[in-house]
Amino acid sequence: MCGIVGYIGRRDVAPLLLEGLQRLEYRGYDSAGVVITGKTGDLRVVKAKGRVRELQARVPKRFAGTTGIAHTRWATHGKPSDLNAHPHLDNDEKVAVVHNGIIDNASELRARLVAEGAELVSETDTEVLAHLIARSAAETLEQKVRDALRSVEGTYGLAVLHRDFPDRIVVARNGSPVVLGIGEKEMFVASDVAALVAHTRQVVTLEDGEMATLKADDFRTYTTEGSRTSATPTTVEWEAESYDMGGHDTYMHKEICEQAEAVDRVLRGRIDDRFATVRLDGLNLDAREARGVRRIKILGCGTSYHAGQIGAQLIEELARIPSDAEPASEFRYRNAVVDPDTLYLAVSQSGETYDVLAAVQELKRKGARVLGVVNVVGSAIARESDGGMYVHAGPEVCVVSTKCFTNTVVAFALLALHLGRVRDLSVADGRRIIAGLRKLPEQIEQVLKTEPDIKRLATHFADARSMLFVGRVRGYPVAREAALKLKEVSYVHAEAYPASELKHGPLALVEPAMPTVAIVPDDDLLEKNRAAMEEIKARSGRILAVAHQEQEKADHTIVVPKNEDELDPILMGIPLQLFAYHTALALGRDIDKPRNLAKSVTVE
Known part of the structure; x- marks a missing residue:
């Protein structure tokens, strides 16, 4: 700001x-x-x-x-x-x-x-x-x-x-x-x-x-x-x-299209094939200290918070360390218990987000160990933290974050793999995740090639005054981030809910005039997600699915490439960035400078 x-x-x-x-x-x-x-x-x-x-x-x-x-x-x-x-x-x-x-x-x-x-x-x-x-x-x-x-x-x-x-x-x-x-x-x-x-x-x-x-x-x-x-x-x-805008009409479009290269950059030089792990020397956390971590708390705001939610799931799945994410703006005011066995991760694109920085300073005052996950080298959070990771997304100029979100989630995947291999993650699983990470840049390019189809869908749904986004477990943070993107850049009201919560209230909103975007990965919850779509269709709701295969119950499906289950959220968010972009374009919004918003929030 x-x-x-x-x-x-x-x-x-x-x-x-x-x-x-x-x-x-x-x-x-x-x-x-x-x-x-x-x-x-x-x-x-x-x-x-x-x-x-x-x-x-x-x-x-x-x-x-x-x-x-x-x-x-x-x-x-x-x-x-x-x-x-x-x-x-x-x-x-x-x-x-x-x-x-x-x-x-x-x-x-x-x-x-x-x-x-x-x-x-x-x-x-x-x-x-x-x-x-x-x-x-x-x-x-x-x-x-x-x-x-x-x-x-x-x-x-x-x-x-x-x-x-x-x-x-x-x-x-x-x-x-x-x-x-x-x-x-x-x-x-x-x-x-x-x-x-x-x-x-x-x-x-x-x-x-x-x-x-x-x-x-x-x-x-x-x-x-x-x-x-x-x-x-x-x-x-x-x-x-x-x-520079590099031939694109907006910075947002440029930055969405840079994601394959950006992900390659965050992976470069960090993968250790010999031990099926990654090197993250900037953590300043040796193997003994890593094994002593009993819990992980991730703090961020907005898009960084959503990246932290996916990161917490990755760490729990791969490293089996209890993890959760919380808005830094709430954490710093609620007099939280600071546990010496908890590792705190502070997430910020700019590295200057005031609420995150204030949380870091409070944690340091109480003797906690804090690692920064930031994009800007030498930023305040990077300097105040005990160690951390740079996500190497490159400059992000558009107010709404796209490539930095994706790179932050990939950085969390690297951290989860590192902690998992220090603990109990097998060599075979380590190699499986590394293979999945290496496939990401090419798969992102495949997603970007579907932009003309996504543009048509965005134009089709641009008349909606409100949209519902749903997903389960891995899909829920993707739904939250996608709803935020749509709100930020197009000013269309959007809400995200766990798909399992539909019958506990949100179904009252479902009608033809309120479309639903469903995140439907091919994982062990596929049938559960299909059941949620059945509930929506039974109430005449229109559905846009983001899935690994065409969904019979959806009116439209955006098909994305399949990766490892744990890494699927990285790819499933990208078409919804394009969806938000083209919705905003259809509505004539000021895409790079949405009203009332700022890129780097350095005040409360």
Whole structure:
């Protein structure tokens, strides 16, 4: 959510900032703004409700400068408007601030500032920061920002310009990502490397409680208390081309079509044929410690939570370790019992999801062992965890997750196989699962070739105002994720239920106007699933089945290739990603930027 871009150097800053904002559009936003330090040192601001293109249209032709910061806002305090858009300035227009996060005590600070004579013009929590910095009597900008932050409770990733200090940008982080980009006699700052990789791949990621000063030819990092910190730049593995659309009409379609290659990438170099297992050195968990695990708890939000549900089933089936998944947003508030024999897995595409990160921090405080399952190298959850796995899906730009979901489930299959072979899974079963994993990329390509048929089905069902998704055991998390995808991208209401629960309430909804999508794998529950479809047909319900063979009771069947029973959920979810995509396309939705949603949820 929200995006920050900043630059200081020799180049004309406005085009760089606008380009950076465009690369961050996938994060979700409702307004945008830019501020530059003009040639006379004054701060020049342009803001606009709506897309970056609206902002770009307002930027005057003469808007020259070599230092500036910019922002895309996702409304929390105050409705989307020009006035509430960032950057925010103090009354004398000396200080400009862009901010991601939430200031929890903003109301208290606002009342204090008004009592002192400040005139706040927006509804945002961020504006108080500009006034606090401006009112500090400190001699340096760094100390002014530090003074302001001492009054603040909440989360922030922020960047600050000051008219009296035109040679620098000061940034700070607490709970919201801030990444520095190191160039040749130029420096960048952003909330996401996507805004940086077109110009530099050398980055420094700030830790919570850390600040930085950027000048054109140098940078330094330090704590909010003023102590210097050491920062060694790392190289980002993704290139600018990874963020291009690659000839596709949308990022969502591109990312769905990249899944065969992405799965091959997560498998590459990890399979150990000699011992019928996999190598996962990043877990930092030796065989003795792995055998000592008595329970596994998987924490994620949204799509990551659904991937965790499939992961829990894989671990129970292959490693015989009791496992379950729970929304991190619920876990962190329910005062859960933290068992020293439980291994906790934190799942996040961005590695910055606030609810997951907060759960990790609470678990670490209580002495738990936490492993991260993330896509972004060097992200906050990766750094805070004791070890983990990168899922190597590559950049995912569309707000709705597709290839990262698939790669996360494959990563869980690798973990389940690893834990199973450490424990009681036979060599024969290990080889069986490895063979199944190796077949996945080719089978994904087979599924993708059925897109024209799926498009016709999506167009056929696009008039439905609501849909029901059902599955049993392995199929239920697939149903949940498929229902979420349809809701996210097409705005069609969808609910997912275990097929076994139909007669306990949801059957009341079944009628011709409410179609059902049934997940029907060829496993030991095939006849049970067919019985559920009988119940739906008896009530005149329309059925779209996703199965390994044509289903007589379904009105339409999407046939997917058969893999090992444990791995079937990986393949069965992919056609339903395409179904959601083409439903949204038929309804004219903004596919890459669904309303009200953001890619990386870094606030509560």
